[in-house]
Amino acid sequence: MKKLSDRVAIIGMGCTKFGEHWDKSADDLIVEAAYEAFEDAGVEPDQIEAGWVGTLTSGISGLSLTRPLKLQYIPVTRVENMCATGQDALRNAAFAVAAGAYDLALVAGFEKLKDSGYSGLPGASSSVIGAGNTAPGAFALAANRYFHKYGVGKEELAKISVKNHYNGARNKKAHFQKEITVDQVMKAPMIASPLGLFDCCPTTDGAAAAVITRTDLAPRFKKDYVTIKAMGLAVGPGTGRLDPEFDFTSFPETRAAAKQVYDQLDIKEPRREVSMAEVHDCFSITEMIIYEDLGFSEPGKAKTDIDAGAFTLNGDLPVNTDGGLKSFGHPIGASGLRMLYEIYAQLQGRAGERQVKDMKLGLAHNLGGNPGSFTCSIIALGHP
C-alpha cells in the first residue's frame, strides 16, 4: 500500500467497559461507545455522513449500526475479518475519507459473546483444519513448538500474562482488574497443554468506536486529534499448515503487515522507533511470537527481552499498556478499536498511571484466525 500518512485524523473515540454484560444488548453497547466518541469529537450523531461497523457474529449488515443509533439513510458498511475485524473497519473508513467521499465518518466494533454460546472459532477452524479444534488447541501447538525450538518454558509465558494483568489492574474499563502472579499462572487449570487458564484471553462483551475526518478538517473539531500514520493488512492463503516450512513459531501474516507499515513509515528499527504497541495477545504465546514477528525481539530472543522487562510499562517498548486481550478482554469486533482507544489516550497524555513517556508513535496489531491461516491488521497512530 502506498502512504496515506497523516491524511486521516481521529477526533473522537469511545469504549465501553469490557466484561460480562448480561443486562445489556449489543445495541446498548454500541450506543455507549458511539456517544462517548461523539462527545469526545464534539459532534452530533446527525453530522455523521457515513459509517463502518465491525462484528464477527453479533449482527449483520449496516443496520447493526443504524438501528441502535437511529441513523437515517446514511451509507453504512459491515466489515468482517475474523479477530482483525475492528481495525479493518477503520481501515476501510479511512480510505473513503482519504478519497474525499465523506468529511465525517463513524466506525464502531462490537461483540456480544457471553450469551451467544460462543466458544472459539468453530467456523474458521472447521474450514481450515477440521471441526473440533478450538483456538486454545491451535495456539497450544505454537507454544509447544516454540518451547521445543528455543528451549523456553511455561514460566516465560506466565510473565506476559502477569504483565498484562498488572496493566489491566490499572484500567477501569478492563474485564479483569486484578494482578496475578507467576505462581498463579503456573498452577491454573490446564486448557490446552501447555496453555493454562491464565494464558488465555476471556470471552467478553463490549464495543468501541471512533469518529474520523480528513486531517485538514480536524482542527475545526478538536485540538489534540491524532492521525493515522500507516495501515497494513495481510491475509494468508489459508494453507500455512500444509506448508512443510511452517513451524508455528513465526506468523508470516504479521511479518507481511508489519513490512507494509514499516515501509510506509521508513522504520528500520522498530524496537527504537515505536513508542508503545498494543498487540493481539489472544494467548500468552501469541504475544511472545508477535514480539519477534514485529521485530521488537530477534527470533528466539523474546525471552531475553521479557526477562529484562522491555515490554513493561517502564520498559523501552511498553506492550499492551491497557491490559491487552488477556486482561481488558476480547469482544472480537471491538478489539482492534479498543487497542486504538488506548494509543489515542496515550498520545493525548491521558493514560494516567499507565502513561508512556515521550509518546510519539503507537502500533496496534490485530490478528484473526489460527496459526497457518491468519488475517493481520496493523495501524500506526501518531501526532499530526
Add this chain to the structure above:
Amino acid sequence: MKKLSDRVAIIGMGCTKFGEHWDKSADDLIVEAAYEAFEDAGVEPDQIEAGWVGTLTSGISGLSLTRPLKLQYIPVTRVENMCATGQDALRNAAFAVAAGAYDLALVAGFEKLKDSGYSGLPGASSSVIGAGNTAPGAFALAANRYFHKYGVGKEELAKISVKNHYNGARNKKAHFQKEITVDQVMKAPMIASPLGLFDCCPTTDGAAAAVITRTDLAPRFKKDYVTIKAMGLAVGPGTGRLDPEFDFTSFPETRAAAKQVYDQLDIKEPRREVSMAEVHDCFSITEMIIYEDLGFSEPGKAKTDIDAGAFTLNGDLPVNTDGGLKSFGHPIGASGLRMLYEIYAQLQGRAGERQVKDMKLGLAHNLGGNPGSFTCSIIALGHP
C-alpha cells in the same frame, strides 16, 4: 457523498453461470469468476495488490478470497451488507483505489446457497420483525398494499416476470433460460399471497468478480474500460415498520441512495438520462416499486409504463436486460456484481441480442433486507 466521478475504472469482469452447482464448491465458483476477470483485464493474479470479497453466509474473512486464488499475504476485506453485499464490496474497493492506496484491486462476490439449507433471511427477519417471517411473506405485504392503494392486480406483476424471463432466455449464464407467459405466472403455485412461484427469484449458486484500477492507469490495461460515474448507499434505521407513515409502497432507502447518485451526476430526469438499469427484483413487486422509487415512473403509475413496454429490451429504459434476479438468479453476495457485469458488457456493446442502443449510462440497484429495514446500494457505470 461527494463526487468520485470517473476516478475509478473497471478493466475486467467475470461471472459464472448462475444456477444449481451441486458439484462445485464456493472456492470453485470464485476461481471461475476471478479468472474470467483476470483474463478480461489482461492481468495475472499476482499483480493484484488488494482484494474485497462479499458474501452473506458462504464464508468468513478475507481468507474466503485468498484461499481459492492462492493470493499471498495481500490485504483482503470481507464486506457484508445483506443482499446489497456485492455492490458494497466494490464501493469499498473503489474508495481505496480512489485514495491512491492500491493501483490494482480485485472484488469478488459469491454465494453457495443450494446445499446450505438457506431459505430467506431468517437472521435479518428475526431481528426486525420476529422469527418465522420469510422474505416472500415480507414482500407479499408490499404487494397487497400496493394493489389496495393503486388498484393494480396480480397480472401487472406477471408482466414483469415475463419480461425478465424473456431477457434471461437470451442469456447463456442465467439460472433459468426459458420464456414464461402471463398465464403461467397467474396459475403458478402460491408462495405468499399474492406472490406465486414466478413472482419470486430462485435460490442460486454463483460468483462474479471485477478488476479495478485508477482511471488514469486504465488505458495501460484495456482499451474499452468503463468508469464508475457515481455510487450511493443508504441504510435505513431499521424501524420502518414502526413508523405509522410507512405503507410498504415506497422504500425510502432506494430513494435516498438514488438521490445520492442523481446529485453526483446532476440527473434531473432519470427516465430520460439513464440508458438502462439492473434493479433488485427479488420479487416482481419489488421491481414495480423500484421503478417508482428510482423516478422511472411516477408514484402509482408504474402500470402505465409497464403496459407501454417502457422497460422491455426495446423500451425507452430497458430494465434487467440480463434477466434480473428472477431469471439470472440470486446468489446473494454475487448479485450486485452480476448486475454490473451486464452493464459493463452493454457499455462495451457485447450484449448480443440483448444489446441496448445508444448505451451511455447504466444504473445497478442492489437492495438488502426487508420492507422497513433495507440497505440499498446504487452504482452508475458509463464511458470515461
